[in-house]
Amino acid sequence: ENIGRLVIKCPDQPGIVASVSNFLLGFQANIIELSQYSLNPEGGTFFTRIEFECPDLKSKASEMKQEFRNIGEAFSMEWKFSDVSNIKRTAIFLSNEPHCLLELLWEWQSGDLITDIALVISNHEDSREIVESLNIPFYYIPANKDIRKEAEKRQLELLEEYKIDLVILARYMQILTPEFVAALPNRIINIHHSFLPAFIGAKPYERAFNRGVKLIGATSHYVTNDLDEGPIIEQGIERVNHRDNAEDLKKIGRSIERSVLARAVKWHLEDRVIVHENKTVIF
Template sequence: METYSQTFLESQKNMGRLLISCPDKPGIVAAISKFLYQFGANIVESNQYSTNPEGGSFFVRIVFECPDLKMKETELEEQFQPIADQFSMQWRFTFGYEVKKTAIFVSKELHCLRELLWEWQSGDLLTDLALVISNHEDCREIVESLNIPFYYIPASKENRVEVEKKQLQLLKEYNIDLIILARYMQILTPEFVEVHPNRIINIHHSFLPAFVGARPYERAYKRGVKLIGATSHYVTNDLDEGPIIEQDIMRVDHRANIEELKKIGRSIERSVLARAVNWHLEDRIIVHENKTIVF
């Protein structure tokens, strides 16, 4: 399902993005910008960051415009390869007209799903929302009313392998680029995570690393914290330990009971997850040593 207009896609038809990580060395920017200039591409936006001038790492995100880009994709990547080799780059080009395909996983708490659906309906989430998978039936109606395919796959500790097999098949079938765990209360196996490196975004309902694991609001209540938070991160095999993409908090006071903490928390979770997903879709995130650079 797509909500963005053909006009928008048309406006993106010559827009490309280039993301690079590599060891820092003199001449990288000169080499890249000379290449793009000679290829006929005009740099529209550019952000660069180095961890340390000497012996450090170099990261850049460049947005460019290039006439007839769609027809030159292969040519662009082929001609860039020698520069990438010269500087030992990890790199990727993405193209404004190639919209990423997304799957949302959800359980019974629907506020994050609703926020994503809403942003997507408003045209603010630039993705092809291909399917929703849930271990409950609660959201079928709302999902199907938007003509998005919904798959009910009951899940438990016992049938994890079988469940993931079905899920992986669907993800492959729909050609999914990004998986969003919008309060999906099941743990994924290392096998599942491994095939989607930095392509699964989770929302954890606390300010990590405070309250790692289950029932964070209950524990926040018990500890008497004065701020409630949420964290969106890429999923790795270490529970709640993946690279943090975005965090936010809200102020609470002694009057808030657990139910109210949860209610306030839902509002933070919604916006924190939506921001992280947006940044991923706009290719703003580079992962480096379990941390994120967000341009």
């Protein structure tokens, strides 16, 4: 309802904020929230996220975008203009463990996660009932390393068919091919069940248990072609002790994974995350 957002990344120089704010003023837009950050003021990179209220945004939006191109070019900006009333569409992928899916569904039902959950894709049938009971389409697509290509082909068709903006890997235990990742740059969010970069790869809780750590964690990040090496969006930890065995760590970890993934997804949906050189700026 008349709320828009501008997210910008460009080489730093004087005058950026002035140009952008004059532009907004020209459309009678009032800035609600502005965050800005510069990496190294001299010769660095400038980042900003602006949320504004603009009367009749719907009718003005295309003109605004058109006109902003000049500013974008003048400052060599990467920029994104969005009308908040255009809800982002998400696809949730999971394997057999449902806790992250359930958390997302829950926050979505209670109005805390503003998105259209357009479909759920799983290589297990377990979650069909709960998903379909909420009138969300559920697709069972078997997947393993031998049939990866076919599985991803079907997945990508569905993502296109459903016009998906964001893929959420809610404990989807399959590796994605570079082709799949390239199709959705910085638009696939994963939850890894360790405090990265500790315990990259398989069985992190077992390895955490064997190492005798006193805190365990989870990490939500954008997926890149390097396993568990993509830009980190959010991390969380909980304290454990010698009484907790590997199974206990998994249980404790589930609750960290749930909340860390939900926060990361929420920030992405609110356009709060800007990726820069394999790191994230979170506004």
